[in-house]
Structure formats: C-alpha cells, structure tokens
Amino acid sequence: MLSYLQPQLASESMLAICSTSSDESNKLTYPNEEDTNVHFNPVSTGIITTSSSARIPYSHPHHHHHHHHHRSPVSFVYGHAPTPTYGFGFGFYEDMSPFVDTTRSPYSFIHTTKRSDPNIDVKLENMDLWKRFAALNLEMIITKNGRRMFPTFKVSITGLDPTSKYIVYMDVVPVDNHRYKHHNSQWMITGAAEPHMPGRFYPHPDSNSTGAQLMKQPLSFSKLKLTNNTTDQNGHIVLNSMHKYIPRLHIIQAVSSSNNDTKLSMGPLDNVNIFIFPETQFIAVTAYQNEDVTRLKIDNNPFAKGFRENNGHANRKDVKSVKRHIDDEYDRRLKCNDIYGTPESSKRCKSSSGEEDQTPPSRVVPTSSTIDVPDSTTPFTDGYENQFHLHQNQLYDPNLYASPYSRFAPTYPFTYSTMASMGPTSSTNPFTLAAAAASRYSSPYTFSAPYYQHSN
DNA sequence: TCTTCTGCCACATTTGAAGGGG
DNA sequence: ACCCCTTCAAATGTGGCAGAAG
Numbered sequence: 001m002l003s004y005l006q007p008q009l010a011s012e013s014m015l016a017i018c019s020t021s022s023d024e025s026n027k028l029t030y031p032n033e034e035d036t037n038v039h040f041n042p043v044s045t046g047i048i049t050t051s052s053s054a055r056i057p058y059s060h061p062h063h064h065h066h067h068h069h070h071r072s073p074v075s076f077v078y079g080h081a082p083t084p085t086y087g088f089g090f091g092f093y094e095d096m097s098p099f100v101d102t103t104r105s106p107y108s109f110i111h112t113t114k115r116s117d118p119n120i121d122v123k124l125e126n127m128d129l130w131k132r133f134a135a136l137n138l139e140m141i142i143t144k145n146g147r148r149m150f151p152t153f154k155v156s157i158t159g160l161d162p163t164s165k166y167i168v169y170m171d172v173v174p175v176d177n178h179r180y181k182h183h184n185s186q187w188m189i190t191g192a193a194e195p196h197m198p199g200r201f202y203p204h205p206d207s208n209s210t211g212a213q214l215m216k217q218p219l220s221f222s223k224l225k226l227t228n229n230t231t232d233q234n235g236h237i238v239l240n241s242m243h244k245y246i247p248r249l250h251i252i253q254a255v256s257s258s259n260n261d262t263k264l265s266m267g268p269l270d271n272v273n274i275f276i277f278p279e280t281q282f283i284a285v286t287a288y289q290n291e292d293v294t295r296l297k298i299d300n301n302p303f304a305k306g307f308r309e310n311n312g313h314a315n316r317k318d319v320k321s322v323k324r325h326i327d328d329e330y331d332r333r334l335k336c337n338d339i340y341g342t343p344e345s346s347k348r349c350k351s352s353s354g355e356e357d358q359t360p361p362s363r364v365v366p367t368s369s370t371i372d373v374p375d376s377t378t379p380f381t382d383g384y385e386n387q388f389h390l391h392q393n394q395l396y397d398p399n400l401y402a403s404p405y406s407r408f409a410p411t412y413p414f415t416y417s418t419m420a421s422m423g424p425t426s427s428t429n430p431f432t433l434a435a436a437a438a439s440r441y442s443s444p445y446t447f448s449a450p451y452y453q454h455s456n
Numbered sequence: 457t458c459t460t461c462t463g464c465c466a467c468a469t470t471t472g473a474a475g476g477g478g
Numbered sequence: 479a480c481c482c483c484t485t486c487a488a489a490t491g492t493g494g495c496a497g498a499a500g
Contacts, residue, residue: 141493144462148491181459228461241460286461287493294493303491306467 115273119159120251122275125218126151130279132296137187138282139293140245146225146236150301153221153247153280160211165254168214169203170221172237175244175281182289190242197230197238201250221247228286239284246282249275 124130129151130138141147153170160166174196178189202224206214227236239245253271288294298304 150492183459298493301492303469304467304493305469307493 115275116271117159117251117253117273120273121158122249122251123156123158124277124279125154125156127277127279129300130277133293134279134281136290136292136296138280139285139288139290140226140282141288142226142228142239142241142284142286144227144229146227146229146232146234148222148225149247149282150297153224153249154218155249155275156218157215157251160215160251161253162210162212162215164211165209166207166211166214167203167250167252167254168207168219169201169250169252170224170247171201171250172226172239172245172247175246178244179240180242180244180283185290187283187289193243194240196240196243200235200237202235202237226284228284241284241286244281244283246276246278247280251275 133151140149157168174193177193179191179193180187181190182188202221204219204221205223206219225234225236226239227234228239228241229236230238232238251273255271283289288297298307
C-alpha cells in the first residue's frame with residue numbers, strides 16, 4: 001500500500017487511514033475501551049446534545065501527545081453495536097430492548113468514523129421532524145429514476161476556517177448486514193443483505209465555497225436522489241430495497257495549489273470529517289410499508305399536499321370536486337397577487353425551496369426560518385455534469401492528486417460516465433477519490449463502532 | 457401464494473423564460 | 479441599458495393504484 005503513494009503523501013496519517021479495514025487499525029483510529037472510564041448507562045440522567053453532533057476529539061494515532069489539548073472534558077464510551085436480531089432500533093440500544101423509541105432516549109450517539117478537525121460542528125436543522133419519523137421507523141422511497149429524500153438532510157455547520165475552501169458532500173451507507181421485510185406491521189430481518197454499491201457521492205451545490213459562505217446558512221441536500229437502478233447513469237445514490245441505511249456528511253478542507261491560486265484540491269485525507277445522525281436512519285423501499293410513515297410524509301412534504309385530507313384523493317375522481325379545487329387555487333393565486341404589494345406577503349408567495357414547509361398542518365405559524373433562511377440551492381445548476389465541470393475547472397487540480405490515488409480507483413467499480421466525457425477519468429474525479437478514501441477508514445460494514453457520548 | 461416492483465395518474469410545487477414598469 | 483417584479487407554462491416532485499414481476 002505504501003509503495004503506491006507519492007512520497008509527500010505517504011505520511012503516517014495516510015498509513016492509518018489506508019489500513020483501517022482491519023480490527024487493528026480500528027484501535028488506531030478510534031479510542032478503544034481502555035481509553036474510556038465511563039460505562040454506558042442508559043438510565044443515567046446525563047443529557048447530551050440532541051440537535052447537534054457531539055464533538056469527538058480526534059487523536060492522531062501516532063501523535064497522541066501532540067493532540068491532547070483537543071480532548072474535550074466529555075468522556076466517551078466505545079461500544080460495539082451488536083448485531084440486531086429484530087426490530088428497527090438503533091444499534092447499541094437493541095442490546096437492551098427491541099423497538100426502542102429513540103425519541104425518549106436522553107442520549108444521542110454519534111456514529112462518526114473520522115473527525116480530523118475538532119472545531120467543526122454540525123447541527124441537523126430539522127431534527128424534530130427527523131425524530132418523528134425515526135420513531136415510526138423511517139422509510140425512503142427509491143425509484144428507477146431517483147427519488148428525493150424526505151425529510152431533507154439539512155445541516156448548519158460551525159467551526160470552519162472562514163477563509164479556507166471546503167468540499168462538502170454526502171453519501172449513504174448500510175447500517176447493518178441484513179435484509180428486512182415488513183410483516184404484521186413490524187420490520188423484521190429476513191436474511192443477509194445484498195452487496196452495497198459504493199462510491200456514489202453527492203457533492204453539495206455550494207461545495208466550492210469558503211468556510212464563511214458555508215457557515216452563513218444551512219446547507220440543504222434536497223436534490224440528492226436515491227435509486228434502486230444499479231445501472232443508473234445520473235450519479236444518483238444506489239441503494240437496495242428493504243435494506244437499512246444512514247446518510248453521512250463529509251467535510252473536506254481543500255488545499256490551495258501552490259502554483260495556481262484559482263485551483264484548489266482536496267487536501268491530505270487527514271482533512272476528512274464525517275458526521276452521522278442516528279435519527280436519519282431509514283429503510284429503503286419501493287413502496288411504503290407503514291402507513292403512519294406515509295401519513296407523516298404527506299402531512300409535511302409540500303409536494304404531497306395533493307394527498308392531504310381536505311383536498312386529497314378522496315375526491316380525486318369527482319370531476320366537480322376537482323374543478324372546484326382548481327377554482328379555489330385560482331382564487332388563492334388572486335389573493336396572493338392582491339397582497340403582493342407588501343414585502344412580507346411577497347416573500348411568502350414567492351416560491352420557496354419546499355423543504356421549508358415541514359410544519360405539520362396543525363401548526364399554523366411557520367417559524368421565522370421560512371423568511372430568513374436563504375435558499376442554499378440557488379446557485380445550483382442542477383446537474384452533476386456541471387458540478388464536476390466546476391470542480392474540474394476551479395476546484396480540482398488533477399496534477400496534485402491524480403498520481404497517489406489513481407492506484408485506489410480501480411478498487412471502485414463505479415465511474416461517473418458523464419464525468420468521463422468531461423475529461424478526468426474516474427481515477428481523477430475528486431469525489432471518486434474521496435469515496436475511495438472514505439472507504440478505507442470506514443467500510444460500510446465495519447463502521448458499526450459507534451461512540452456514545454455521555455455527559456459527565 | 458405472497459412479496460416486491462413498475463408505470464401511469466391527478467394534484468401539487470418549482471423553475472425559468474418572457475414581459476412590464478421604473 | 480439595467481434591475482426587480484409579475485405572469486405563465488413547462489418541468490418536476492408527490493403517493494395511490496393496478497397490474498407486472500419474481
């Protein structure tokens with residue numbers, strides 16, 4: 001492995017990252033049980049953050065003494081998630097009781113695989129909604145052409161270097177090695193999982209931005225799509241139906257190329273930060289299994305308003321009713337038009353980014369975020385091709401990294417065909433490289449080594 | 457038989473081009 | 479010319495449903 005690396009990158013840190021598929025390396029990357037002095041106790045009164053990711057001090061395997069100042073006063077317990085035998089609980093909890101209601105737990109564990117910059121913190125924006133779904137066992141529809149996630153994965157980031165540029169992207173990885181089925185209103189395991197198709201990474205539209213820009217407003221991954229089409233050519237994330245997954249957020253600090261200020265490149269893999277929110281776990285399905293999940297989606301997803309009770313499908317085949325509905329819509333638009341003069345109403349009537357309307361119908365007043373939150377997707381050109389083109393021209397300097405990683409790329413079967421036609425091959429695509437990098441310290445099947453943060 | 461998947465549908469939002477006023 | 483707002487229509491995002499597929 002070492003011989004594949006360019007000299008300047010064949011650092012000790014690279015060693016640690018590249019070899020983590022083994023148990024030995026896990027001990028290097030994660031604090032092991034000897035490092036902890038607090039045992040996980042679910043009955044404890046300790047309450048930790050539930051809306052924000054916990055801070056995990058990262059200690060370089062070979063430089064512990066250099067990084068002690070990064071350790072937070074919080075103690076951690078390293079727990080190996082037991083293999084769940086039934087239910088849809090969250091890892092460790094299944095040890096104690098099946099079908100855990102995650103919303104009642106005062107704990108939240110962070111399932112992070114790497115956090116190289118301890119200053120970076122990430123908060124899941126719509127945590128309340130995620131938790132309501134998690135309590136029901138969230139299902140995400142996957143389709144041949146790709147389906148968006150709902151709720152939308154939306155985060156706000158703090159602690160970035162304001163002037164440095166970052167690459168921010170998402171992927172979705174298996175939570176366990178099981179295939180599930182829904183039977184008698186319950187999820188249960190039916191067998192072993194199908195192999196996961198790795199390497200599909202979704203770069204955030206604002207990825208080519210400075211830390212200041214990225215921290216300015218929440219980052220929404222609303223346009224990410226999930227598919228079950230293994231031959232997908234659109235760069236969507238490929239999942240297996242009836243399998244359990246969790247999204248991951250990756251933040252990589254970019255490094256300026258020395259001879260060209262406008263080109264940036266992914267830094268050493270040391271700069272990778274990964275964040276996982278257990279509340280965002282879901283089972284991929286081609287059709288909803290639990291009607292409570294369906295109901296909650298309909299009630300909160302603006303695109304599904306047509307299925308809401310009072311204007312919903314009970315009347316869909318009633319022509320008169322449909323016409324009346326259309327007239328109502330016309331009236332509504334007229335009203336909207338009527339009050340366009342006031343700035344406030346103007347904003348409300350303007351198109352919003354959709355996921356902002358996640359308030360249940362019973363809740364009348366939207367939060368101030370409806371008005372204040374900028375649409376982070378504005379500069380998005382809505383095409384992976386353009387994104388990669390952007391990276392090719394402005395962000396990614398192939399000369400800097402093509403060589404060390406090109407040896408890794410062949411281990412990844414997937415290539416962006418659209419990307420290939422743009423110039424760089426999969427071996428020089430920064431996101432393919434990132435995928436290879438990420439997989440080296442976190443194979444989807446070995447990442448069941450969660451941390452449970454426990455307040456002191 | 458049973459479970460899972462697909463295509464099409466009605467209803468809704470979003471987008472972006474075109475037009476108008478300042 | 480420019481910018482901001484409005485309008486409008488096409489594109490796109492939803493879950494239901496029936497039947498196909500396995």
